[in-house]
Amino acid sequence: MAIAEPITQIAPDEPKLEEMEIIYQRPEAVAETYTHYCPGCTHGIIHRLVGEVIDELGVRERTIGVSPVGCAVFAYRYFNTDGVEAAHGRAPAMATGIKRAAPDKVVFTYQGDGDLASIGGNEILHACARGENITVIFVNNAVYGMTGGQMAPTTLPGMVTTSSPYGRDVKLQGAPIHITEMLAMMPGVAYAVRRSTHSVAEIRKTKKAIKLAFEAQLKGLGLGLVEVLSTCPTNWRLDPNESLNFIRDNMVPIYPPGDFKVHDELKKRR
Amino acid sequence: MAKELWKGNEALAEAALRAGAEAYFGYPITPQTELLEHMSRRMPKLGLTFLQAESELASINMVYGAATVGARAMTSSSSPGISLMQEGLSYIAASEVPAVVVDIMRGGPGLGNIQPSQGDYFQMVKTAGHGDYHAIVLAPSTIQEAIDLIYDSFELAFKYRTIVTILADGSLGQMMEPVEMPEFKEWPEERPGWALTGAKGREPHTISSLYLGAENLEKLNLRLQKKLAEIKANEVRYETLMTDDAEFLIVAFGTVGRIAQSAVRQARENGVKVGLFRPITLWPFAEEELMAMTRRVRGVLVAEMNAGQMFEDVKAIAQGRIPVQFTGRMGGTIPLPDDILPALDTLIDSVRSRNGNKPEPTRAREVSA
Known part of the structure; x- marks a missing residue:
C-alpha cells in the first residue's frame, strides 16, 4: 500500500514543521498509511483512540490485534502492532488461542456488529463465560457495511437497509440485540460499557473506556468490552454531519451509552 | 522398552x-x-x-x-x-x-x-x-x-x-x-x-x-x-505386502489395510497371486508407486469402509489400463476377509472374461475346473 511522503513544509513562507511545537500527531501504535474507510466513517477515530491507549499504556511491542471480517478487515494493516485476520465472527476464539498460548501478550479484537453479534455470537459469549483476558472493541453502526448495507442484528426497528427494504419489522426480523448489556451479566466480564463517537465529548469518554478495557486485561481481571456507536454515511445514505446526528437522534435512544459492568479494581483507579 | x-x-x-x-x-x-x-x-x-x-x-x-x-x-x-x-x-x-x-x-x-x-x-x-x-x-x-x-x-x-x-x-x-x-x-x-x-x-x-x-x-x-x-x-509413505509376484492387488488404508492382510494371506493359501498396497500418507498419495504397480498386475481391488472414496483416486491412477473394482461396507460396519475375498473373485472373473489368450488366473476361494 502506498504511503504518503511526510509533509515537512506547508508553504515556502511558513516555518518548517520541525521548528513548530508538536501538539497533535499520529500515535506510534497507528500505522502511517492510508485506510480504505469511507469519508465520514468513524472507524478512523476509533482506530486512533485504540492507538493512543496502546501508546499511553506502553504495550505496543507486545500487542497482538485480531481483525474481523467486515469493514475493519484490514485493521491489522492500520495498527503498528503484530496482527492477525480472523474468520468471520471467530476473532474471540482466535484471541483465546493467542492469549492462552502467549499470556504475556496484550490481545485485542476489533469487531463489527455483524461479526460479533451475529455470526460470532457464540464465540464472544463463551470468551466472556471463560473470562478470557482479552480486550474487545465492538463497533456498532447498525448495518453490514462491507457487503453494502444489509440488515444487521443491531439494525434499528423500522430502519431501511438493502435487505430490509420495507424497514426492519421486529415481528418478522427480530428486535435489535443489546449484546453489551447481555454480556455484562457474565462473571467473566470485568468491564462492559457502551460509548459513542457522535461528539467530541463522547469521543473523549470512548477513549477513557478503551483504556479501562485494556487495563482490565493488564490487571488480569477478565474480558473488557467497549461497544462504540459508529457512523456509516455510505450505507445510511447520509452526509457525515447528518450521520453524527443520526447516532445522537436515532441510535442513542435504542443503544444508550452507559456502564453495564465495571470491576471494582477498575473503579478504584478513577 | x-x-x-x-x-x-x-x-x-x-x-x-x-x-x-x-x-x-x-x-x-x-x-x-x-x-x-x-x-x-x-x-x-x-x-x-x-x-x-x-x-x-x-x-x-x-x-x-x-x-x-x-x-x-x-x-x-x-x-x-x-x-x-x-x-x-x-x-x-x-x-x-x-x-x-x-x-x-x-x-x-x-x-x-x-x-x-x-x-x-x-x-x-x-x-x-x-x-x-x-x-x-x-x-x-x-x-x-x-x-x-x-x-x-x-x-x-x-x-x-x-x-x-x-x-x-x-x-x-x-x-x-x-x-x-x-x-x-x-x-x-x-x-x-x-x-x-x-x-x-x-x-x-x-x-x-x-x-x-x-x-x-x-x-x-x-x-x-x-x-x-x-x-x-x-513425504510419500506407503507399505506393500507380497506384491513382488502379484497378479492382483488390493489397495486399502487404515483399519481395512490391516484386515486386507488376512485376506491376502488366505487368498495366497488358495494359490492366488495377490498383494496389498497400503498408502500411509493419503495426501500426498503414492501415485507413482501405485501407477508402477498397476502396470504389472492384471486387476486392482479397492477395499474401504465407505462407498468408494479412495477408489476414485485409484481408478484415476490406473487410467483404465486394467480393471479396478471396489468392495466396501458402510454405516459403521467393518469389512472382513469374508467380504473382501468374494469381491476379489469377482475381479478375477472379470479379468478371465476379457483375458483373450493369456492363461486364466486362479480364483481365491475355489480352483475352477
Whole structure:
C-alpha cells in the first residue's frame, strides 16, 4: 500500500514543521498509511483512540490485534502492532488461542456488529463465560457495511437497509440485540460499557473506556468490552454531519451509552 | 522398552504430548473423547494449555490463534466435528501456520452413528474447505503406527507450515494394543521467525488469508502449490505386502489395510497371486508407486469402509489400463476377509472374461475346473 511522503513544509513562507511545537500527531501504535474507510466513517477515530491507549499504556511491542471480517478487515494493516485476520465472527476464539498460548501478550479484537453479534455470537459469549483476558472493541453502526448495507442484528426497528427494504419489522426480523448489556451479566466480564463517537465529548469518554478495557486485561481481571456507536454515511445514505446526528437522534435512544459492568479494581483507579 | 497396553485415543494424546504439543483445544465427540479427556488430565500437570472449547468451530480457531504465535497447537474430533472445522482449516492452510488435527472417523452422513468408518476420505484428503490446499494426511492401521505418525506430526507441520491430519477410524480410537510409547522430544525455546511475538525492535508481523486483487491471490496460490509439490516429492509413505509376484492387488488404508492382510494371506493359501498396497500418507498419495504397480498386475481391488472414496483416486491412477473394482461396507460396519475375498473373485472373473489368450488366473476361494 502506498504511503504518503511526510509533509515537512506547508508553504515556502511558513516555518518548517520541525521548528513548530508538536501538539497533535499520529500515535506510534497507528500505522502511517492510508485506510480504505469511507469519508465520514468513524472507524478512523476509533482506530486512533485504540492507538493512543496502546501508546499511553506502553504495550505496543507486545500487542497482538485480531481483525474481523467486515469493514475493519484490514485493521491489522492500520495498527503498528503484530496482527492477525480472523474468520468471520471467530476473532474471540482466535484471541483465546493467542492469549492462552502467549499470556504475556496484550490481545485485542476489533469487531463489527455483524461479526460479533451475529455470526460470532457464540464465540464472544463463551470468551466472556471463560473470562478470557482479552480486550474487545465492538463497533456498532447498525448495518453490514462491507457487503453494502444489509440488515444487521443491531439494525434499528423500522430502519431501511438493502435487505430490509420495507424497514426492519421486529415481528418478522427480530428486535435489535443489546449484546453489551447481555454480556455484562457474565462473571467473566470485568468491564462492559457502551460509548459513542457522535461528539467530541463522547469521543473523549470512548477513549477513557478503551483504556479501562485494556487495563482490565493488564490487571488480569477478565474480558473488557467497549461497544462504540459508529457512523456509516455510505450505507445510511447520509452526509457525515447528518450521520453524527443520526447516532445522537436515532441510535442513542435504542443503544444508550452507559456502564453495564465495571470491576471494582477498575473503579478504584478513577 | 517394555510394551504397555494403551487405548488408541489415549495413546494418540500421550504420543502428541511426547511429540511436543503445547496447546490443545477440543470439543467432546464420540468416538474420540478419550483423547480430549487424556489431555485434560495431563496438560495442566505438565504446565501446558488445555481448553475445552464451546464448539469445533471455536476449537479450530483457537488452534489457529495459538499457531500464529508459534505454539505447537492441536485439536481432535470425529467426522461431524471435523465438518464444522472445515472453515478454520481453509484459513489455516491459506495463512501457512502449522497445526495438527486428529480425526477419529465415525459413520455418516449426518449424525450417523458412533461406529468406525472411513467416510471422511473426501473431506480430509480432497479437502472440504474452500480453495486449493491440502493437509498432509497420515492414516495409521495400528495403534503403534498411530503413535509413530503423530510423533512426527509437529516436525512435518512446522517444516512446511502446514496442517498435518491423523486420519483414523473409531475402531483404532477405541481398541487397546500393546505399544511402545516414545520419549518426550526436545524443542527449542525460541519461536520461529514468522511467528507473532510482538513488534519489539522489528516491523509488525501480520498473518492473514486475505489477498485482494486477482494477481496477489494467484501469487499466494502458486506459492502454496509449490509447497505442496515439495511435500509430494518428499513425504510419500506407503507399505506393500507380497506384491513382488502379484497378479492382483488390493489397495486399502487404515483399519481395512490391516484386515486386507488376512485376506491376502488366505487368498495366497488358495494359490492366488495377490498383494496389498497400503498408502500411509493419503495426501500426498503414492501415485507413482501405485501407477508402477498397476502396470504389472492384471486387476486392482479397492477395499474401504465407505462407498468408494479412495477408489476414485485409484481408478484415476490406473487410467483404465486394467480393471479396478471396489468392495466396501458402510454405516459403521467393518469389512472382513469374508467380504473382501468374494469381491476379489469377482475381479478375477472379470479379468478371465476379457483375458483373450493369456492363461486364466486362479480364483481365491475355489480352483475352477
